[in-house]
Amino acid sequence: MDIDNKAVIFDPYEGAVLDFADEKSAYKYFIKNVGLESYSEKLKEYIKAQTEVMILIGFSVGATAIWNISEENDLRSVQNAFCYYGSQIRYNLNIKPKFPINLVFPSREEHFSIKELIDNISDIENTSVRQVPFLHGFMNEKSLNFDLNAYALELKNLINDLDKK
16 A cells, blocks of 8 residues: 555544543534534535545544535545444435445444445445444444454455555
């Protein structure tokens, strides 16, 4: 993989140092103080201003924000996206991504059917869908569902996928 190790974290809190006790606290704060629509719009504007090729990686609301903006015509710098457990995608099923987007869903979700969501989006062009035998948050060490072995496996899968690009 030929990467210059230039990574950018698109911080929804604009540099504010927040130390959440867990994933639920972070999500509640995000919804109340930032909002998915606002974050998606800011992410879109940021990407539009970029000229270098980008690969996007998002988790949970970050994954959903990437999905929400993926049908924009003027995000030409995006080469590919990898989105993990973006459960809010279920509210925006009419998206037609303009760049390849790889969606990774957990084994189950508490409030909806993963199988039904996957069935609804599997045939969308530029969309690859995969379900893993782990729970939402398995790659987030602040999550109750964090799984070190699953994290290592998915990191290896991600690196392999990036090597192919």
